[in-house]
Amino acid sequence: MTKNITTPLTRETINSLKCGDRVLIDGIIYTARDAAHKRLVEILDLGKGLPFDLNDQIIYYVGPCPAKPGRIIGSAGPTTSGRMDPYTPKLLKAGLKGMIGKGFRSQTVIDAIVKYGAVYFAAIGGAGALLAESIKEAEIVAFPELGPEAVYRLKVEKFPVTVVIDKEGNDLYRIGKEQYRKI
């Protein structure tokens, strides 16, 4: 079934999401991938304030294409989440509640998702043109010098994702595969 949710994520919303649910997101999400994660964690380690409020927010692992004239953003699908694993527990501890990417998370990240009551969504990898249709505003809020790796604040409407790891730690990549495996 498809569920509609809005950001920032409340405790009630996170509790309602189960591994395998298809979800449409409305509201603000932030982008960050490898280089931006490194910088965000460096700022946290120095005990300084982040360039945007992370509390109850969602980070989308994406490095979009440049926008064509007349368009809000270029193609904008997810990148592989596992590369962000070394940084993720610190961001969850700092208040992050949701992540959108694609691909496996480490056990350490799954444990942190359970500990901090968060959720991991996957968007369709390789569907960046379709996903860009759900992005209604895009504005760089940090690290513009990183080009495609800058942090954007995105306003999204009905942004389609699937719950892969819910707050109980259920993992669709494991459960879905077991269900259909024949060898």
Add this chain to the structure above:
Amino acid sequence: MRELNVERITSVIEKLCIEANCILPPDVKKALENSVREEVSPLGRDILKDILKNAEVAEENMIPICQDTGFAVIFLELGQDVKLVGGNLNDAINEGIRRGYAGGYLRKSIVDDSFLIRKNTGDNTPAVVHTRIVPGDRIKIILAPKGGGSENMSALRMLKPADGVTGIKNFVLEVVDKAGPNPCPPVIVGVGIGGTIEITTLKAKEALLRPVGQHNSNPEIAQIEKELLEEINNLGIGPQGFGGKTTALAVNIETFPAHIASLPVAVNIQCHAARHVEAVI
């Protein structure tokens, strides 16, 4: 000798960059349409339909299918009766990439060193160029932008000749199984067998250029391709790794003679955004 100004090569490559990144090849589209009918997981079917819808949106607006517009991999078949004039071939190729990636609003994804500063080159150069000298007075250019997510899940292993077909199959299955959702399944699996390590991996990449649904001309190898495809699709990974039948759309094997001591095997994984275009000038 036929004279050809390298500026022609620049302008052809510029166009190919945009075409490759925005239009999904018809053979891949057809394979995806078939997989919607065959997929057993309802969530998997929805995902496959969205992937097809994505291709429509991309082509209609001429925007990239995937934001990872890749490393620009070029296979150049250079006729031996062509005399190139007007400049340096390598510079002409990279100028085509530069113009195509800027003019097509494609993402620039290349860093100038891989482990020190990792500074973006800003124009998606350099291209990776594989050149073969062939008879004739034409130049064939194949452009295959390659995304990082699927490339990262690729692997090479030096098997023993005694490992044989079983060893090859087990290795391919192991690579695809371990990759799981990361390379954006459904994938196309390119397998290179034989040669020295650089040829093995090159053969695996060349295998990805073959249209989906077309098998190796050697019937024994074609049979292995079919068996491997079935076994991969029994792994349960499914579209995007959410579970299901459609893990791969094709397994393509290319081979090369081997040393009496060796059986090298390379697996190059390609995501469903299997982009490649060609032009002959």
